[in-house]
Structure formats: structure tokens, C-alpha cells
Amino acid sequence: MSNSKKVHTKFGEPSTEESTAANSAEVVQELDQDVQGQPSSSTNSKKRSRKRNKNKNGTGVTSEPTAAAASAASLESQPSIPETKKNKVFKFDVDEKKEEVTESNKIENTAEEESTQEKKPNDKEQVKPQRKKQKTHKVVEFFSDDEESNFRDTRGSNQPQQSLKQRASQLLSTRSNLPVYKSREQIMNHLNKNQVTILIGETGSGKSTQIPQFLLEQIPRDSKKQHKGIAVTQPRRVAAINLATRVAEEHGCPVGTAVGYSVRFDTTATHKTKLKYLTDGMLLRECILDPELSAYGVIIIDEAHERTVLTDLLMGFLKELLVKRNDLKLVIMSATLDAERFSKFFHSAEILFVEGRSYGVDRYYTKAACDDIVDSAIKSIVQLNQGEQEGDILVFLPGQEEIDKAVGILERLAPDLPKEAPLIVPFPLYASLSPADQAKVFLPLKARRRKVILATNIAETSVTVPGVRYVIDSGLRKVKLWRHSLGLSTLLTAPISKAAAMQRSGRAGREREGKVFRLYTESDYLKLPDQTEPEISRVNVTSPVLMLKELGVEDILNWSWLETPGEDSLISSLTQLYQLKALDDSGKITPLGHEMAILPLEPQLAAILIKSHREYHCLSDVIDIVSCLSVDNLVLNPSSETRDDVNERRRAVCGLGCRYGDLIMLKELLDCYLQFGNKDREERTQWCKDLALSSRGFRNVLKVRQQIRQYMMTLTKDKHLFQDIENDEEDDIEYGSKPMDIPAILKSFLTGHTTNTAIGLPDRSYRTTTNGSLIAIHPSSLLFGMKKDAIMFTDYVYTTRGYARNVSVVELEWLQEICGGVLKVNAANNEN
DNA sequence: GAGCACTGC
CATH class of the missing domain: 3.40.50.300 (P-loop containing nucleotide triphosphate hydrolases)
Structure with missing residues (x-):
């Protein structure tokens, strides 16, 4: 130091903090990287020890009334708070008491480095016996290198049941040293007694893998009686998959049996699955199908502190469901003190704290x-x-x-x-x-x-x-x-x-x-x-609002929001849904709105899709484009050295795109990709590279396309909706051989993007039709630098100036035809 | 003639 x-020299004195907020889901993501054949960290510590002091009862868990969390949250302003309390909770900011805290950490560091030496006595008496105890567990950690390589071996192989069980019992010793495992009794007592539990668990506490298993083990394995299942939500797909894989192994069963997962395009769970890890978006989908969530007895919302839109929605929805279903239990797991908000939201539910395992970090400013x-x-x-x-x-x-x-x-x-x-x-x-x-x-x-x-x-x-x-x-x-x-x-x-x-x-x-x-x-x-x-509080909530409408929520403004997006935001979303005809005059969801809610797309794109079918008869082409739009990072930013070449090649492939814009370009690129077929994989990969396109992106596009086609067949009750296309695919007829009806496609898109339009000015800049502000075509567009009468864009970004991204050419008459009202606003603006 | 963070169905 x-x-x-x-x-x-530029930095001040160091101060130390505990690393926080990281969580077990991340730990498994490291694992994922290993599974994919990337090297694991050879420096991964064999000697992981806890730095955190335990509370008096020595279990590492404290059950506190919410007032304690409140006082902990205001730690900074209460320097007189007893040391024991500080140690129970995260230290968000120890700067004001830097010396004091640094000092206490120094003592801990010393104790770790000189593991054979007896720790010097200090004023924190309750710490002493605990530290001795933890030393004996030093070699154990959540995923050691050995654990991970074993894990790789068993994954995917069809091992006999016996060896799965053996493996599970091997893992038991690892599990039993996790902080959460040691507090098992207390946690489970609390869970069984309360309908709602808020649990704060630090990095490496094992909460995401263990607590669901404790609940699972309460269900008799071979019971004939039907027991309700356990759902654990995650904000990210990869976390759900990896947690399920790990927990299945610890439980001694193959993934997809008692323990499974469910994420978009990939579900292993069956009706037999008792413990299911799923993305929060997936659980919301299940809410639409079964608003009572009757398959579940316990719902665990993990990573609640990340406060994604979907997690927030789930919590609001579950709050209302808990009233209807007395038998349903809810566990909110978080890694930060923000849990206080969750507790208040759920009628002052108690907060449990579980310590984690992470190392101190010196700070320099x-x-x-x-x-x-x-x-x-x-x-x-x-x-x-x-x-x-x-x-x-x-x-x-x-x-x-x-x-x-x-x-x-x-x-x-x-x-x-x-x-x-x-x-x-x-x-x-x-x-x-x-x-x-x-x-x-x-x-x-x-x-x-x-x-x-x-x-x-x-x-x-x-x-x-x-x-x-x-x-x-x-x-x-x-x-x-x-x-x-x-x-x-x-x-x-x-x-x-x-x-x-x-x-x-x-x-x-x-x-x-x-x-x-x-x-x-x-x-x-x-x-x-x-x-x-x-x-x-900062994103467009049109999609969430439509989902709530679909779930039967009438008063959106007074719904049980964990945090309201704000009246203005909600009203603008309601207005937009009304304009898209998803809501009627009384604010009720329309049959069209219902169809839009079912499609796994933004409401705008869903509306476009349905319009393209009913009015413009170009559904399959629009599905292709919409699929491309809903996959991130399909068209990559070429690096500065290759930029000109890449642009050149893209233009060569997309003759129509150069004329009509980026939506048509996407269709041309997809057609091109498909022309390679699976026989010319290497060529196809090279082609993607040359044009700075993502192969993985295209694979996702095809999955999305398939899913949307399926949904559209269900919605229209027309099994033969894509029959001619499917026949083409089987007969290996060249893709793109059927000419696109470009005006029909672009008009379909215009119905959903009436406000994303602009009129061309002589100097190659554009004026938006909504408020007349100046906008330019983004350099990433094929239409960059071109002068057109009118454009439509799917995206707007303001950096050094306003830029339209994903731009298409539209005709002035279309604007009049499809977005007449918007044009009037524009006329008024131009007069001013 | 300039450059988009991250997720989810």
C-alpha cells in the first residue's frame, strides 16, 4: 500500500470498502464462460475466507425489524451507530468514518495474512470466536477450479442415476459451507411462518442456489400428492440456465426433471419440474396465461435490487396476487440496502440479512x-x-x-x-x-x-x-x-x-x-x-402498460407500482396505445390490443405486424424485418479501418436498401444469409465477417421469426398462413426470388411510426413532423447524406445533434394517407 | 460526414 x-500521486489516501452487490448469479456466469471452453481463472483463490464479522448468534443471519434497516441505510449520518449494527449491513459509504473503518479492516487483513497467528484482541468481542471458526473453512469456496472441471464433465452426459447422486453428495460438503447453508434453520423457519420475506444476501452467500433447494427439499420426492412448485426469477437468461444446471447437479437429478429452467427459446422444465429458474419476462408471460400462477406455491424474485422494468412489474403484480392467494409465498432477494423499499412495499415484511464472501478493496480518488x-x-x-x-x-x-x-x-x-x-x-x-x-x-x-x-x-x-x-x-x-x-x-x-x-x-x-x-x-x-x-422511471412504458391492461388492470395510474413511472409517462403510453387502437375510448383493451399483448414484441412492432397482414398483405416480409429489428447487435459497427470497405460491400449486396433505406436492407441481408444454406457454413461465416454482421444475430433472427410465425398462425387460426413459404424452403427455391412489395412494407411500418417521420430540407437535413426540430440521417444508415422528400425512422439518438437511425424513404402522399393528423402539426410548426 | 449502455418476451 x-x-x-x-x-x-494523483490519488488521495486509500480507504477500504467491502465489495457489495455482486451476487451469486455472477459467480455462475463465470462458470458459464468455463463451460464454453474458456480458461478458468488459475488464480482463483483456494483460500477464500470471510472478512465480514458475524453477529452475536453466530449464524450470519439476522432478522431485523425494518427500522433497523432504515437506520443502517442512513449510516453515514449516524456516526454513533453501534459497531455491531454496521457489520450486519452493507457499508455503502464509509468515507466519513474512513479512518475508523480502514482500521477495522486492517485488523481483519492482518488476521487473514497471518493465519497461524492468534488475532490481537480488540473491542469487538463477538468477532473473535467466529473468525477462528471461519479459518477452518478457508479451503472451501463456491466454485473452486476443481469443482468447475468436474461440473463440466458431468454436464450434458447421460450419467446413471447413481453417479448423479454420488456427485450430489460430493457437492454437499461445498454447499454446507456456504453462509446461507449455515443459517438454513433460521431462514426456513422464517420462510415457513411468513408470506413475504425480504432477503439481503451478499456476493457468494449462496442464496440463489441454496434457498430454492431448501424449499425443494421440503417437498417429498416421491409424493403422490400434487405439490405446488417453486419459481425463481432472474433478470438474465444465462443466469437462469446456469443456476438451474448447478442446482440440478447439487440435487442429484438431470436438468429438466425436478429442477429445470425456462427462458425464451430454451425450456427444459416439464410438468414434473418442482423447482424452475426462469427469466422475469417468462414469469410475466405465464401471468398472462394463468393470472393466479396456480402452478406455484413459492415465487422467488432474485436480483431485485437491479430494478429492471420486468422485476418491478412482477413485484407489483405479485403484491396484488398475494391477497387472492393466501397459500402463495414470496421471497424477494436483493444484494443491496434498497431492500428497505421492498419491505415497505410488502407491508413492512421482515428483512433477513445473510453475509457473503468477498475481499476488501482499497479506494483511491x-x-x-x-x-x-x-x-x-x-x-x-x-x-x-x-x-x-x-x-x-x-x-x-x-x-x-x-x-x-x-x-x-x-x-x-x-x-x-x-x-x-x-x-x-x-x-x-x-x-x-x-x-x-x-x-x-x-x-x-x-x-x-x-x-x-x-x-x-x-x-x-x-x-x-x-x-x-x-x-x-x-x-x-x-x-x-x-x-x-x-x-x-x-x-x-x-x-x-x-x-x-x-x-x-x-x-x-x-x-x-x-x-x-x-x-x-x-x-x-x-x-x-x-x-x-x-x-x-426513465424508459418508455408503453409495453408494460399494455401488459397490465392485458392482465385486467383498469386504473393504470393507481396500480400497485413499486415505483410509479410518473403520470406524464403513463398518460403518454396510454395515448400511444389508444392511437395504435390497442385501447378503446373507455381505456379498455381491444381485441387488437389483446393480440398485440400476446406477441413478444414492442407494441409498435406488434401493431405493424398485424397491420401488414390485415391491410397490406405483406406479413411474411414484415416478419422478417421485424425479427431483424428485435435482435440486438445484428448489424455491427465496423472498426474504423474496415469501415469504408464494409460499407462498400453492404451497398453492393443491398441494391434495394440503397434506394429505400435500412428496413429493406435488413430484408435483403437476411435473404442473402439464407441463400447460403447450411451447406456453405464457412462461406456464410466469412460473408458475415466481411459485412460486419453477427452470425449469432442471424441465428437469433431465425428463432424470433419462427416464434412470431407461430404466434401469427395461432392468432389468425390459419395453419396455412406460411404454407407457400415453407414449401419454398423445403424445395430449396432461392430466397428473395419473390419480389417484395416495398410500398406495402413501408406503409405497414409507417402505421406504427407516424411520429417518427421527417420532411427533407434542401441542405440534406430534415425537420421532424412532430415538432419541427432538425434531424440528420445517422452515418450508419445506407441513406446517410442523401436528400429525400420524406423519411421514417425507427430510432432517434441525440449526440452532437439529432440523428435518425434505421431510416427508410417514404412518400409525402403516404404521410398524408397514414399520418394526416401529424402533418397538420407540422404545417403549424412551419408557419411559426 | 459521424459514431449506441444493458437486459427481456
């Missing part, structure tokens, strides 16, 4: 605010590389632009740096990077090299890179903000919250003690909001 002080974040990040990386011991560096930057810039600078800089320090090897990491490029961050490096991963928010929860010991945090992120008054969303660079800063720094403490270098001052840190604003 003294060494680092010398080197990091800059002495002055940084004006150029990329420059500051580079300087910090170089300093750190020279002054600190081995360990990889994870740098959080807001977006692709900053990351690419920083990677470029580092690549030029690295060979000229002093040779005493390890060679810096930079890796970018963001979602629109191709999977192959993303995977590079997991490759091990030769000796005397240091990995520097420059990442967006993707590394905060979705991707866990092993080996990271240092985090550099710009304190910035990109946020999509929905402006309901404009009907447009903007993408802004904004400061993160304290909770997010904590989450980011926690990435340095997953395997051993780490350090975080924050590229902002401590006083700026203190000004950050405690929690990240929940998604629901």
Missing part, C-alpha cells in the same frame, strides 16, 4: 476532477502498471467511442513504456463487439504481460473477467432516456450512482484484495445518488 501511495476521461484513464493505467503488483486491470468507460480511443492510444504507447513494468495488452469489451472479439478478454497472456480490459457497463454485471485485481472507474455510463413529451429517446453520458460505483469496485475484490482508482474526487463521489434510478 505504501508503494502505491508513492506511485499514485483523484485530487481534482478530470476533464478528459480517456486521458486520465490512460495516465492511471500507465502509473498503475508501473507501481502495482501483478493482476489485471478493468477500466470502466462510458461507451464504445471512449473505449476504442483508449485502446488505440494504449496500443501505440505500450511498446515504448519502461521495460521493468509488465507489457500492457489492451482489450475492448462492449456488447456490440462480435462474440469472438469479446471472448478475447478471457485468453490467458504470457508472463510479464498485463491485461487491461476497457469495458462499458457490460462488465458491471453481465460479463465477469477473472484475474482482475485493479479497477479504474470513470464514474460515467451511458443512459437511454425516454422523453415522453417528444416521443423520442436520447442517449446521454451521465454519472453513475454510489451503488454502481460500489459494484464496479467490487469487481476488483472477487479473488483477493484489490484496489479501485476512481477518476473523480471524493467529494464528487459523495454527491452521487445512492442508488441507480430504477429503469421504469
